[in-house]
Amino acid sequence: MVNLLGPRDEYLRTLENALEADLHVRGHQITLTGTTADIAQSVDIFTELVTIIRTGQGLTAETVERVVGMSSDPDAKASEILTADIVSARGKTVRPKTVNQKRYVDAIDRHTVVFGIGPAGTGKTYLAMAKAVQALQTKQVSRIILTRPAIEAGERLGFLPGTLSDKIDPYVRPLYDALHDMVEADAVPKLLTSGTIEVAPLAYMRGRTLNDAFIILDEAQNTSAEQMKMFLTRLGFGSKMVVTGDITQVDLPGGVRSGLRVVQGILDGIDDIEFCTLTSRDVVRHQLVGRIVAAYDKFDTLDPSTPEYRAGRKP
Secondary structure, three states: OOOHHHHHHHHHHHHHOOOOEEEEOOOOOEEEOHHHHHHHHHHHEEEEEEEEHHHHOOOOOHHHHHHHOOOOOOOOOHHHOOOOOOOOOOOOEOOOHHHHHHHHHHHHHHEEEEEOOOOOOOOOHHHHHHHHHHHHHHOOOEEEEEEOOOOOOOOOOOOOOHHHHHHHHHHHHHHHHHHHHOOOOOOHHHHHHHOOOEEEEHHHHHOOOEOOOOEEEEOOHOOOOOHHHHHHHOOOOOOOEEEOOOOOOOOEEEOOOOOOHHHHHHHHHOEEEEEEEEOOHOOOOOHHHHHEEEEHHHOOOOOOOOOHHHHHHHO
16 A cells, blocks of 8 residues: 555545545545546556556656556556566666557567657657667667767757767767666677667768668658658668657758658558657656647647737747
C-alpha cells in the first residue's frame, strides 16, 4: 500500500485529482464510489499500477501520471508499455513512456525504414538511439551510423576552427549526449575510434552503401528533397534506417523544400516503410515543454484575422 500511494501519499493525491470516482483509503483497503464506468476505469488504473509494482520497477509520480493518461486509450496496456526495457547502462534503463512511443519502438522492430515525426522532447532521437545500441549489443548489426544535416537553427556559426571532428561537433552534440546515456563512458571513445559507431554530417553520406548498419538521420526536417532521396538510397543489405524530425522547426533557407515534408506523400504505402507521428502528449521532458508545444500548435491553427494571431506576430 505504501508503494501504491507513494511517500506521504503523493501518488494518492494525484489519483484523487485525476479519477472521476471518489476514492477513500482506510488501512489496507481502497473504496471507490461513483458510476459503473468511472469505477471500472479507476479499477483498471489501480490494476496497472499494482502490476508495475510487482515487476520490481516501482512507481514514480511521473509513472502514475502516465498510467492515468493512458487509461482513456482502450488499446493501451500501461504496465506493458512502461516496463518494456530497451537498453540498460550506467544504472539507467531506457523505456517507452507513452502509447505512441511504444508504437514507434515496435515499428522499428518490424520495419526496415521508419520515420519518427513529432515535436521537441517526444523521444524520437533518444528511442532510435536506444534501439540502435540494442541492435549492436545483440549483434543484429555490426555498426551504428549517426548523421544529421549541418544547418544552424537561425544563427550562423561562421568558420569553426580545428579538425573536421571539431567542426562538426556542435551539429552532432545531441547525438553524442544520447549515446553517453546508453553506453559505458569508457567504451564510447573505443567504439568511435574503431568505426563501430560513426557520427558524420549528412553531406558525407553521398556515394556510400551502408550494409549491416543501424542508420539514424536526425533533424531530417532540415534536409532538402534531394538530400532525403540521397540518404534513403544509401540503404544496404542487413541495415535499418530511422529518420527523425520536427516539420514545425525547419531552418532551411527560404524557398528550399523540406525533404521531410514531402517524403510521406512519396513513400506512403510502400511495404516495409512506416511513418510514426508523435504529439505534444508524448513529450517526456519537463511538463512545461509539453504545454509550450501545445500552445504553439494552437497558435498555428488560429485565423490570421484574429487579435490573438496578430498579437503573436508583433515584432
